[in-house]
Amino acid sequence: MSERTKRHASIETLDTGLGARDRGKVADALVPVLADSYILLIKTHVYHWNVVGQHFLPLHELTEAHYTNLFAAVDEIAERIRSLGKRAPLSLSALRDKASVEEETVNRTAEEMVAHLVDDHEQLTKRLREAALLADESDDLVTADLLTQRLAFHEKAIWMLRAILGKA
């Protein structure tokens, strides 16, 4: 094995200007964000299937747009964890352990679904903001940018969900 090959065999020697400690810290902060995004993805999809009543069509369509976005987002977040040199979580139960968003267990009215989604998006914005600030302080501009874009999505989602219920 050449010296160069040896050097690239270890993640500790990744030479991007970000230290191993900072990369580890930021990657660790991404795991709860990934976990909450995944649980919210599942919850949003479940509501897409089960919503009934006068808000059916707007909610069925909005949840589809949201779970599509969330599915792409979890892939990006997990791949950022890998780019930072850490392994992504291996199972749904590993993600569940790190999530603050709770899975759905009962059938709800459309209004209750929206209220739950708004709470969950709000919860996620707080985790995202914390992780984005940590990434920024750690000079990890790529993660800070990714998380800022995720924040914009969730803040917009909150507006749209609230508007369906007629909330200003």
Ligand SMILES: [Fe+2]
């Ligand atoms: Fe569908």
